[in-house]
Amino acid sequence: MNKLLLAALVTGALSAPAFAADYTIMAPAGPGGGWDQTARTMQEAMQAEGISGNVQVTNVPGAGGTIGLAQFATQENGNPNALIVGGYVMVGAILTNMSPVTLEDVTPIARLTGEAVALVVPAASDIQSVDDLVAKLKENPGAVAWAGGSAGGVDHITAGLIAKAVDVDPTQVNYIAYSGGGEALAAILGGQVTVGLSGVSEFASQIEAGELRLLAVSTDTRVPGFDAPTLMEEGVDVAVQNWRMVAAAPGLSDEQKAAITADVKAMAESATWQSALATRGWVDTYLDGDAFAAQLEADKSATEAILKDIGLVQ
Template sequence: MKRFILGTLIASIMVLPAFATDYRIMAPAAPGGGWDQTARAMQTALQDENISDSVQVVNVPGAGGTIGLAQFANQAQGDPSQLIVGGYVMVGAILTNNSPVTLEQVTPIARLTGEYEVIVVPASSDIQDMAGLIEKLKADPGAVSWGGGSAGGTDHITAGLVAKAVGVDPTKINYIAFSGGGEALAAILGGQVTAGISGYGEFESQIKAGQLRLLGISSDEPIEGIDAPTFKEAGVDVSIQNWRMVAAAPGITDEEKAAITADIEKMVNSESWQQILADKGWANTYLAGEAFQAQLQKDIESTEAILKEIGLVQ
């Protein structure tokens, strides 16, 4: 009888569900932008799929994510419940801000999404297409102001590459950096800048509402559901894709890193996440493990080369 009771107890313990990790995800930018959207999309998917019982999102804006990155690296040491969103923009910001804290000070987990850049103007603008924008840019580069995300980020790089592709000195562009997508959008809608540049998802609602005019997209081929020519189709030989990633705290164990990676993989493969990607127009560029580490290093090197080419890094 005692053996039966003991066996029953052991069996009941074995079928108890494992306790899900409570996560705290830092979006190192103001609300409204791509990192904030990514962190909140993760929050939704992790909770909806019961991968995590509780997910908190915190915003720490400034300097292309490097302020948040520094805070994360210093305060999250050894804590497997802490995550931070980053990506292409952060790689550029680390270089342009000469940040003492880099992605080497955290634990990269996976690349999550990719998103192409678009250029928009207010619906009231006299610029009707990419040709009109380029005409103004060639006539007086400084008179065309570009509103986008942090200095040295994907938006800034894209503006520089567009200028270079049409024969304009990229160091002469008038780029106005905003710390969050909400601030940039308000400036674009208010006519405070000539054109706006960011991921399609950040402008989608205003484009569909007729408040913004979409001039072009940075993909190699037209994107289904997005009514705009590619930059190349508009005569500007530029293609570029922003990407976003998630990293864990420094100083965690290999077992903790493996557990976090497993949770992220479950999230990426979930129906909730796939629906979010479709709704946001984000590409699934999931890459983890050693393959991601190798690709990240290549991206850092290529970004540095581009930033030097357009005069943002010496």
């Protein structure tokens, strides 16, 4: 057994020569999820493009990324080689979990990708359009069971925003939380809930196969490849994007921050990253500097407002 393991590790070790400027990327989630995949794709792109010789990915799962964030902020202070992947889900989780560590305690670098939340119903449902759904919701909010990810996440926020936009009390939203898109998908396909919410890519193959009907997407523009309107087009004034970003450690100098931003930008523009985006179906929404900081602020206050409306945050 040891011989085989040794053989495996020799091949592994040879493929990673040691350079300077070695980054460590923390994925504040378990292996296999979106943040983990983002971190590992970054690792691949940075190594392939020679931006960094040796990139390590660590996983610290739990609580919408706030466990990893707290650990990152306290342990990496001033370390210019440490990065953490995060996203919109973290903004909500920080508020609902009353996390002592927030995004103020790290140095956000850039937004990398974005994904629309898809609003779907089973193919057999009598709901044909967003209008039908809104009518049902106005008639009896409790009778519309929404399935999505954990409470306070982007799916829950989208449901709350839709209710609010059509003048339904957001606390009346009958939101059923499932752990992960998979379990929610099963409940939607099984017809146990009225409507489902999750990232477009989670539902893509079911939509393509005609088992789910895509009512609308949550972004302000349509999603290429899907024949569905935006919520705005359907007269519901909601625009949500589930973005992913990369942040650096707290306590960095402006030069260090600029150097990291340059590396991340080079990575995001590289052919390796771009082709990975295409295979994984991620949309490039790269944004850095002041524009990203402004967008982050806007998202934070909007999220806090809706979470208060839903009743999850006081």
